[in-house]
Amino acid sequence: MSRPTGPGRSAGTGALCVLAASVLWGTTGTAATFAPEVGPLAIGAVAMGLGGLLQALVAARPIARHAPRLREQRGTVLLGAVSVAVYPLAFYTSMHLAGVAVGTVVSLGTAPLASALTERVMDGHRLTRRWTAAAALGLLGTALLCVAEAAHAGDGTGRASMAATLLGVGLGLVAAATYALYSWAAHRLITRRIPSRAAMGAVFGLGGLLLLPVLLATGAPLTGSWSNAAVGAYMALIPMFTGYVLFGWGLAHVPASTATTLSLLEPAVAAVLAVLVVGERLPAAGWAGIALVIACLTVLTAAPRRRKHSRNPAGAAPEEAPPVTAGLTEASPS
Secondary structure, eight states: OOOOOSSHHHHHHHHHHHHHHHHHHHHHHHHHTTOOTTTTHHIIIIIIIIIHHHHHTTTTTHHHTTHHHHHHHHHHHHHHHHHHHHHHHHHHHHHHHHHHHHHHHHHHHHHHHHHHHHHHHHHHHHEEEHHHHHHHHHHHHHHHHHHHHHHHSSSSSOOOOOOHHHHHHHHHHHHHHHHHHHHHHHHHHTTTTOOOHHHHHHHHHHHHHHHHHHHHHHHHGSSSSSSHHHHHHHHHIIIIIIIIHHHHHHHHTSHHHHHHHHHHHHHHHHHHHIIIOOOOOOOOHHHHHHHHHHHHHHHSOOOOOOOOOOOOOTTOOOOOOOOOOTTTTHHHHH
């Protein structure tokens, strides 16, 4: 007897891909500590710029094969590409100005809400109670992580000014909005029957091209030492290239709002690595926050309860399988 394959199994695979990507993304903060003289714009540009161009190179054949469909969706491709270019600059500068804890939490903690709003406005979707409960757990856990890290880091050295902190928070909101937008754009292309490799390669490749001038203007420190160059290569190849390949596979099976909520695992991974690698200490509230994030992920990735199908009358066609997003989003009635 063959194993059952269906919407639940596809959604589970997609969720695992997004979770794996989030683990890789969670290593970026720790990796950046090995190149302290490289500025946030250079880090963002080398990570997403080179990573995006590599995605486009690897996906050159699928992009060429589906070029007519991509041209038909050029507005969506351009929106995603501009968002890809803005996101790393806003994200890494937010952490630089407001601190790693606050910048990460604002950027990633508000991304699920930005994604939900994007799906509501663009597609008319309403989110289910299951997603709302999971998002609440994830946001609460991320907020606890932020409070715990900020309290532990408050030793008076290098504390940002109020103006810098507010600017950092504002840039974190920009990062959240652009993350939600390029996730939505990629998911939309994939649902328009463009393979994930072609969709992600086109969006991230064009975004990488837009980041090249920033890299040329700010990236000189990356060539200043072997360690700096190694950090830049790692950021481009592992978290960004490999991570976003996995993210693209995930977006083929789960909606963007679910993917951005699953990526709340990233700040939890970053906090644990800060303890294990960098040598920071995480208070009890921080570990409680990690537990809540894990609870959020459990709610999202648990297989939804299957409804019992009523018997079809003789000769009737079997009921159509629900979409892969069942249990997380619903289309608003027309």
